[in-house]
Amino acid sequence: MFYFTMFFQYIGQYMKTRLEYRADLVVEIVSDLLSQAINLIFILVVFGHTDFLNGWTREEIIFIYGFFLVPYALFTSFFNIWDFNERYIVKGELDRILTRPVHSLFQVILERMELESLFGAVTGLAVMFYSGSRLGLEVNWYDPLLFALFVLGGVLVYAGIFIMIACISFWADARTSIMPMMYNIGNYGRYPVDIYNKVIRFVLTWVLPFAFVGVYPAAFFLGRKEWYFYSFLTPLIGLVFFGVSVMLWNKGVKKYSGAGN
Amino acid sequence: MNAIEVRDLRKEFKAYSSRSGLKGAFRDLLTRNYKIVPAVNDISFAVKQGEMVGYIGENGAGKSTTIKMLTGILTPTSGSITVNGMNPHKEREKFVQTIGVVFGQRSQLWWDIAVQESFRLLKKVYKVSDAHYNEHMDHVIKTLDIEPLLDKPVRKLSLGQRMRCELAAALIHNPPLLFLDEPTIGLDVLVKLKIRDFLKEINEKYNTTILLTTHDLTDIEALCERVVMLDEGKVIYDGSLKSMKENWAEGKEIQFEFLESAELTQLERLTAGMQVKWEIDEKSRIFSALTGDDDELVSQVIAKTVASHKVKDVKINEPSTEEIIRNIYERGMV
16 A cells, blocks of 8 residues: 555656656657657558468557557556666665665666656557457457456566566676667567567567567457467466566665665 | 664675786686675674764775665675664665665755655655654754755755755654764855754754764764774774874974074974974974973973064964874774
8 A cells, every 4th residue: 555655656756857847748748659650650561561471460460569569668667677777786876765665676666667658558559459440359348357467467577577687787787788688579579479480489488478568468359269378378477577576676685785985 | 772783793895806918808707806805894883872973984994884784775794783673684674764864975855856845755755644744844944944945956956955955854754863974075164064053953852863974073073972983894993082082182283483584403402302393394484393292391392482583473283183083094003
């Protein structure tokens, strides 16, 4: 309950900060909307030339992409920890975090949120409805619930992986280039995994389970029965990865050796 | 009751050393040389509730490391810490509720939002009730004179203004124990005085324990009765500031400025047979005589000198705390 109140307190504070810079806010919203529109056009153009891909129709691929955008948008809004090493370890900001009676990871997440990224979810939903209507998909009463569950699972998968990478900083304080690489690998999850070879597919399912952010859960809504098992595994994989990452974080904080003044 | 109890506290860091040359760099890839350096080396001390203690030492003596362990930021390598009856790094979230921390070189406040918004958020973080907040903070805000700053964003404040706000922010939950790491660094005299008065006041009013590290020894003189001195990770002095001065003061210094030019040898001949050492500052032509603690000797030296030379100015200096501490460091252990 306390964490719930804190969450909204921070969001309120975030809004105020944003409203301080009114001009900035307008520019940012406009540029966000613009980049989402470009994204949308880009998807349609790129996939406009492919009709079938290993048994997937063009509309299905677009649908998967649209689904992917929703958890991805939530992830980028709330888990901006790609610069954790620099900001919190090297500059020693973690010292400040650790002198407050709230869980350290929770504080870092709240301090770094960027709610503008949520616009991406709108684009994602638009893409899904566009391709879904062309595919003639129907919306059942349980679909929104499962959608929420799968999206949450996808966010947790992403968050788990990136928190684990951020945790490396607790042990080795040199900067690594793993973060940008991981963003690239994350993009593979938005295409049907059976177009890749077996090894990559295995990696995207069990090691860096980015497939659970895009293709697996989306397959459920496309009515692809052969993938249902993986679809329903999404929340579980999310919980496992996120749980492990939090444990790793707690261990890392104990190892934290601080920065000098 | 002791607010802080530290026994055999130790913190080691691995210090990597790189080999020289390209060949060395390749060897570093495989096996890196490192030494284990104790930043804090088996120290023990205790601080009673309501005490104001100055924690001093040179750069790198281990002050900040100790403070970080006492506040639960760092985990000690060995030894035991009990602060406010808790183990800081074990029950961190519960523990930090009972302490206030100010790092002079780091801000606790949010950069972009108004000071009062930061306060409001911290009030929620520390779960302080409205009644408590109003009663306590009204007073703090008034004493620190930050009322007109409350609606300004932190980034627009000057260092002195920010520091006063930081101090207020650290006290929102009225903690019984306050850690101040270089709270007056870079501040002007007026702000310093204000902060000192304020610290004295809350110490009296709430019996708040204060542990203070600083390079500015006038802070310590103004606030602390007790000092703990650190050198190379070890406690080399723990006791009252007064007795440190008494034990380590090395006589007095009499400074003369003469109307006419004088010679060092002349002066030395004058006071021959006495325990006096003469020195001269070539640039300003100030002669100083270093004497022991014997007060009689001081007056004899002055009498003899004044009798034979026309004097423009005479000053008797007692060694400052700073000089005493420099002395202790130069000569090592107490």
